[in-house]
Amino acid sequence: xxxxxxxxxxxxxxxxxxxxxxxxxxxxxxxxxxxxxxxxxxxxxxxxxxxxxxxxxxxxxxxxxxxxxxxxxxxxxxxxxxxxxxxxxxxxxxxxxxxxxxxxxxxxxxxxxxxxxxxxxxxxxxxxxxxxxxxxxxxxxxxxxxxxxxxxxxxxxxxxxxxxxxxxxxxxxxxxxxxxxxxxxxxxxxxxxxxxxxxxxxxxxxxxxxxxxxxxxxxxxxxxxxxxxxxxxxxxxxxxxxxxxxxxxxxxxxxxxxxxxxxxxxxxxxxxxxxxxxxxxxxxxxxxxxxxxxxxxxxxxxxxxxxxxxxxxxxxxxxxxxxxxxxxxxxxxxxxxxxxxxxxxxxxxxxxxxxxxxxxxxxxxxxxxxxxxxxxxxxxxxxxxxxxxxxxxxxxxxxxxxxxxxxxxxxxxxxxxxxxxxxxxxxxxxxxxxxxxxxxxxxxxxxxxxxxxxx
Numbered sequence: 001x002x003x004x005x006x007x008x009x010x011x012x013x014x015x016x017x018x019x020x021x022x023x024x025x026x027x028x029x030x031x032x033x034x035x036x037x038x039x040x041x042x043x044x045x046x047x048x049x050x051x052x053x054x055x056x057x058x059x060x061x062x063x064x065x066x067x068x069x070x071x072x073x074x075x076x077x078x079x080x081x082x083x084x085x086x087x088x089x090x091x092x093x094x095x096x097x098x099x100x101x102x103x104x105x106x107x108x109x110x111x112x113x114x115x116x117x118x119x120x121x122x123x124x125x126x127x128x129x130x131x132x133x134x135x136x137x138x139x140x141x142x143x144x145x146x147x148x149x150x151x152x153x154x155x156x157x158x159x160x161x162x163x164x165x166x167x168x169x170x171x172x173x174x175x176x177x178x179x180x181x182x183x184x185x186x187x188x189x190x191x192x193x194x195x196x197x198x199x200x201x202x203x204x205x206x207x208x209x210x211x212x213x214x215x216x217x218x219x220x221x222x223x224x225x226x227x228x229x230x231x232x233x234x235x236x237x238x239x240x241x242x243x244x245x246x247x248x249x250x251x252x253x254x255x256x257x258x259x260x261x262x263x264x265x266x267x268x269x270x271x272x273x274x275x276x277x278x279x280x281x282x283x284x285x286x287x288x289x290x291x292x293x294x295x296x297x298x299x300x301x302x303x304x305x306x307x308x309x310x311x312x313x314x315x316x317x318x319x320x321x322x323x324x325x326x327x328x329x330x331x332x333x334x335x336x337x338x339x340x341x342x343x344x345x346x347x348x349x350x351x352x353x354x355x356x357x358x359x360x361x362x363x364x365x366x367x368x369x370x371x372x373x374x375x376x377x378x379x380x381x382x383x384x385x386x387x388x389x390x391x392x393x394x395x396x397x398x399x400x401x402x403x404x405x406x407x408x409x410x411x412x413x414x415x416x417x418x419x420x421x422x423x424x425x426x427x428x429x430x431x432x433x434x435x436x437x438x439x440x441x442x443x444x445x446x447x448x449x450x451x452x453x454x455x
Contacts, residue, residue, distance in 0.1 A: 024369050026322070026336035028361035034313035036434050042270040042441050044211065046229045047191070047405075048262060049419065050449040053128075053136070053178070053224040055091055057452040061414050062089050062102060065176045072164045074157035076112055082161045084108035086122060093220040099125050100138070100220060102173075106145070106165070108152075120147045120162065126173055128224045130215055132255045136178035136224075143170040183409040183417055183450065184213070184228075185253055190404030191230070195271075196240050197396045199437070200279030205240035206271055206397070209233035212254050216262030227262035228450075236272040238437055266445050269401070270429055273393045275351060275438040277309040277316070280388050284309070284318075287385035295381040296374050299326045302334060304382070311433045316353050317341045318386060332371050338362050340382060344438060346428045349391040351438070356383050390440070397442050398426050405448045418454035422447045 066089065072082040084106050092101035106120035122145055126138035145166040152158040194205035209232055216227040284307045287293070292303040302324040310317055318340045325333045342356035356379060358366065366373055405421035423446045430441035 022330065023333040023335065024371055025334075026338075026362075026365035026369060028337070028339060028359065028365040030319070030337075031312050031317050031339055031341060031359055033310065033435070036311055036314040037432060041233065041235045042272055042430075044231055044233050045269040046231055046263065046267050047208075047269060047446075048264075048267040048448060049187075049228045049230070049405075050264075050447075051180075051224075051226045051228060051452075052449060053452045055093075055223050057415055057417075058100070058128075058224060059089055059091055060453065061176065061178065061411075062091075062173070064414060066104075066169055066172050070165070070168065072108075072161045074110075074161050076155070076157050080111050080157075082108050082110050082118075084120070084165065093222060095220040098218060098220060099127050100224075101125055108161075110152075110155075110161075116151060118147055118149045118152045120145060120149075120152075120165070122165075122169060124169065124173060128218060128220070130180070130218070130226060130256065130258075132257070134179065134181045134184060134253060134256055136180060138173050138176050141170050141173040143173070145169070178411065178414070178452070180417075180450075181253060183407055183419065186407045186409065187405065187419055188213075188230070188253055190407075191232075193404070194237075194240065195396055195400045197273070197393050199238060199274055200276045200282065202238060202276070203240040204236055204238040204274045206234060206236050206273060206400075208269075208271070209235055210254075212257060214257045214259045214262060216259060227264060228256075229262045229267075232269065234269070234271045236274050236439065238274050238276070266424060266447050268443055268445050271397050271442045271444065273390070273397065273440050273442055275388060275390060275393075275440070277311065277437065280316075280351070280386070280438070281307055281309045283388045284385050287387075293320075293381060293385060295378040298374075299324070301325050301327075304338070304378075307385075311435050311438075312341065314343075314433050315341045316344050316356075316433050316438075317359075318353075318356065318382065320382065326371055328371070334369075334371060334373075336365070338366075338378075340379070344431055344433055346390065346431055346440065349389060349394060351388040351390050351431075351440075352383065353386050354383060356386065393440075394426050394442060397444060398423050401444060401446055405446070408454060411452070415453035417450060417452040419448065419450045421449075 069085045074080050086104045086106045089102050089104045102124040104122045106122050108118045124143040126141045129139050130136050143166050145162045191208050194207045196205050211231040214229045219225040292305050294303045304320040306321040308319040320338045322336045325331050339359045339362045340356050342353040344353050402423045407419040410416045425445045427443050429443040432439045
């Protein structure tokens with residue numbers, strides 16, 4: 001082989017070697033860890049409860065409190081007695097005067113001469129109240145016992161007998177107590193227990209942070225009605241420090257504060273929940289095939305791998321390693337890192353970053369490549385992969401309030417009382433990318449009411 005032939009062979013061999021070993025790399029600078037906004041707990045919320053002591057429930061309580069029969073001793077030519085029996089009580093409600101009228105008819109029979117029978121009218125005015133010790137009572141009872149029977153009114157002993165009946169009824173009404181502490185304490189203890197939910201390999205806890213209980217004015221309209229409000233200051237801890245909360249039986253209700261008004265209707269509670277960047281990163285990996293994300297069908301051998309997520313300045317930063325090769329008549333190896341950032345959002349219980357974009361430095365590095373990469377296809381694939389379902393966390397909050405606001409309790413004496421709840425809309429009210437984890441504010445609307453008797 002002559003000299004010219006050898007030179008041509010060497011040149012062709014060099015060009016072949018060059019074409020098979022061409023490599024391009026991009027390594028833009030990593031976005032710095034800029035501190036995000038300070039972690040702020042949501043504002044105080046109120047868990048409202050409407051207490052309804054119906055006419056039926058109040059009448060049943062008064063029935064078991066005020067004696068239905070009795071004997072009144074008196075002296076008339078020796079020791080005698082007036083045996084009496086009353087009818088069921090009737091109630092009248094006066095919201096303007098904040099009083100309840102009680103009325104019953106008493107039939108009495110005196111053990112004198114021909115055992116005469118008398119008709120006596122029992123009336124009372126009472127003012128229902130709820131004290132700071134959660135005792136519902138009938139304060140300041142005004143009782144009158146009267147009869148139109150001329151014989152009873154004329155008899156010397158008649159006035160004394162009526163006074164004895166009056167004093168006994170007044171004493172029983174004054175002593176009537178409806179202890180709401182067991183009913184509310186059970187609610188309080190349940191609400192005090194943290195909501196625990198998994199966050200990746202850890203567990204987070206949401207505490208409602210019970211602060212105080214307030215009571216609004218009483219309303220008398222076919223029963224005794226009152227609004228209570230539990231003031232809460234929700235917070236989230238990661239990892240969970242205490243999943244038990246307040247032990248059953250150890251609850252001490254704070255004193256009840258009477259206030260001028262309580263917001264009526266459905267209440268809203270804002271509860272914080274959390275998600276870590278590690279579990280978001282894990283969820284992203286699950287969208288990869290064998291650890292690889294092929295973002296352009298034209299280049300099936302070019303892929304992204306090894307996702308890494310962190311927060312910077314309130315945004316989520318995603319680092320992905322670019323690897324593989326493309327063929328354009330010859331093989332070109334591509335290697336490097338890509339950085340993308342965006343603001344997280346939640347749509348249909350899916351946490352995602354729909355505005356995820358390459359950083360300015362990454363865009364510049366891509367433009368410097370001689371090999372053209374379809375950035376739009378790449379962004380679309382990464383955005384679809386970067387998703388986390390938080391539905392189970394929202395359901396945990398719903399279940400917490402649905403379950404823990406329901407209580408049944410048997411009064412002694414008296415009927416069974418219960419608390420019922422109706423959970424409405426559950427929505428995300430805020431989402432913040434803090435340095436350590438993603439923090440979400442869940443707004444729950446609900447209704448809660450206590451009934452006596454339980455319907």
